[in-house]
Amino acid sequence: MNGLETTRISSRAILWVALVLLVVLYGFPFLYMLFTSFKTPLETIAVPPTVLPSTWTIENYASAIGRDGVVPSFINSVVTAVLSTAISLVLALPAAYAVTRYRTRYGRFFIVGALVMRMVPPIVIGVPMIGIFRSLGISDTSFALAIAHATISLPLSIWLMSSFFEAVPEELEEAAKIDGASRLGALWRVVLPVTAGGIAVTAIFAFLASWNEFLFALLLTATRSQTTPIVIANFQTQFGLDWGAMTALAVMYSVPVILLALVLQRHIVAGLTAGAVKG
């Protein structure tokens, strides 16, 4: 560490207490959602409310999975996220490389443009997109939604990959070119493998951006390509909300990505660090 670490026992003890408290407070909401998903539907809305279920049951999970459209929506979420990540990477990698390696005026213009795109509120482009996809004949498909999601993740992907490319010494490509590789070849055969970790990070963030997205899914999907966040929000009827099934579905939707995060935490932190250092 760098001298900001305290070594006094009393200070450390206080800090530990604070930290544990913080983590408990932070973790409680999700834990409560978890507990609620195992309560009977009546107990989820009991007045006064309970924390732990008095009887543990999986009927919420059964009813959530059994509902029309839930399982297809999961498939749609996965397909859309994978497609959107692929699109984002395919577009971002060459663009970021060009911006970092060849500092052209167009490159600077492009980077500023991408940044500006990031500031656009999705609602502004969401509705016109409905018309565009309809004229392309891909309304209500996972492909269309993936494109929409890619517009969200592309600026970040470009930005992240730029910082990873910047960390690659130019000598690598020089050496490859001396060996006879073309510029493209150097990129493909030398630079990309070296930045594989960075690509993984970018892919993770692009995947998450799509997995958790709501507004575009709300506007652009109808019956065939609906993703799970929409289904979760749809658990409302004219007269109420099925909290049990809703929490069960929310848990099922969040747990995979949380586990993924734990497994890939090193990469995620690297991504955050890249974002921090780039500034």
Add this chain to the structure above:
Amino acid sequence: MRITDRRFAFFLMLPATAFLAVFVAWPLVQFVSDSFFDISKFAGGPRTFVGLANYVEAFTSGDFTNAAWRTVVYTIVVVFLEFVLGLTVALIFTALGNASRVFRTIFLYPLMIAPIVAGLLWRFLLIDNFGIVNQLLTEAHILREPGQIQWLSDPKIALFSVAIPDIWLTTSFISLVLFAGLQNIPGDVIEAARLDGASYPTILFRIIMPLLRPVIAVALILRGIDAARAFDVILIQTNGGPQQSTETMSLLVYRTLVRFGEPGLASAMGTVYLIAMLAVSVTAILLIWRPGNENTR
């Protein structure tokens, strides 16, 4: 077949440029141009040019000015609290060093949660009658009775209540980013200050913050933009209510467009919203990056 480096770079950027042009710039242009028309809610219906009439209607409508104000308040509250909490947590992590690794990992999890899920979660926690938060606060004798604070149904505080999940989600992000930034601060500067007898607050404000400035700036600008655009979290918690007290610009544009079927008016509101966002963020970037470049070590 050797093209110049500049050409090569251009072709590399072409796919992304084309993509953004077709799927972002073009819808944007359509949206802005729609704002000058009065458009029927039914496809194929009449579309008449009305000039600036939609803008006049927007600016004179209480809904619009109120939503704008609420968006500003929401953004400031969210960014400020995120920053303060995030910095505190980052400092705690740093102070405890490597031993806090497990906790840092746990702190990652909110990043994975969809805003819609977070909003739902907190709505369930704060809801009247069967929300657990008020129940626990009452049992801890902080509240007299569970009905004392109506987080999401009291128009005076609802806007702050809906900010809670947003803050909860992004404090993780800020704390981890700031933690990473703190790692990069050279130890000798801190040591020197310590030897000079500087107290912790002094070190914090006079040394750490200026060094972290680029990192903080980037994080705050990004989160500020996201907070101003917040939609899912607010929608699922209160749908803009009660009495429209949580209707920010995103929700107003959505409601006018999709619920009340007034595309022209919604486009005018949205265009003003967009211009405001761009203006503010560009100003912020220019203010913080220009001088920031000189300060980066």
Add this chain to the structure above:
Amino acid sequence: MMLRAHPRKPRRALVTAGIFAVVSTIALSGCGAGGGAPAAGDDSITVLVEAGGHGELQPIADKFEEDTGTSVTFVELPYDGLFNRLNSEFSSGSLSFDVAALDSIWLPTFAEALTPLDDMFTDDVQSDLFPALVTEAQVDGSFVGMPAWTNSEILYYRTDLFEDPAQQSAFKSEYGYDLAPPTTWEQYSDVAAFFTQDTDGDGQIDTYGTDVKGAVETEWLATLSQTGEKDMVVGDDGSVSLGDADSLAALDFYTSLLPSAPSGAAQLDWAGSQNLFNQGQLAMMRFWAHAYKQIPADSAVAGNVGVTTMVGGPGGVAGVPGAWYLSVPAGTPKQDAALEFVQYAYDNNELSVDTDLGLASRISVLEKYQDQPGYENYGPLIDTLNSEATIPRPATPEWQEIVDSALVPMLQKAVVPGADNQQLLDDAKAQVESITD
């Protein structure tokens, strides 16, 4: 510096190839993967519904498929989401459904895009439907929706409390008349005040006579009709009636019940109210007729619930008809199949009786079942709907906006202690006028 990439190249290439294979496979199936894509061709239709509607129409859809071979796919959306979806699909022109179940208040909004159903409304059909429904189904002289099921608020009360001799004698001695389910406003106030009690002696009120709903508007509209008001909010000539004597009387009575109701009225909606009653916290509840069947068997009040007609104000008994209509969008290519389904749904209306919502639209069906066990809510429903003061909501295309922007906010402010009801009504009037101009 040696190129480190070389030793890793074979593995890297494999991984890349693998990824691309997966992705391209997915991409090929990506268009329309997962979702319940309706089979192409004429032997299927898509029906857009809300959760309750799905249940109501499922038995009809099943039988329809048996009889005609046309399969029915339901797309279920929450109430608000359904309205938003209809709006965005009609405005973009790309329809994903062939039939939609619409709340009555939406018919005027979307009438322009719906196929007229005049042929279906023969004299026989019209005589088997409540007059209010026949009125609602017409927009600008043309029928645009066929009622699939109807609903109205009725009065729910706790039979265990009302038949308890101790409560009866206490009531009689305090108010001077026998305890019975109330039929007038005065009686309702009395009974509600009476049942707001501290039953466990801890100094805190724990049961209430009734509830006051500030987050939804229809109950107040029913109260308004009970004054005898003929122009519900907006009259046929477009004038706004809010602020008149009837509306003030209705709002005053509505908020006068606050002391007999649990706190949190401003945000109390249907779900909250139903929950309070089912958990045993209310002695009476005014609620939609379908809730009768939905009382959970393991709830505190199961077996102790009675139903009767809505309360009567100065103008008589009144409720707001809450019918849902099946409509066919003019833009769907499957017009014949869609219209066939709508007709079939009317003919087989009886099948909806044994569903989660358990309601029907035809008078003959309701009358047939009203004396059967489990359908005690039908009698009060019929009587309330047949009452003279019961009128439908106005056929204003901007009705949803009026509700969202003027009525509900007005109610939410009115249930705050110390509110000036007349002022709130006048403000709401101004707001409605600005929406309808």
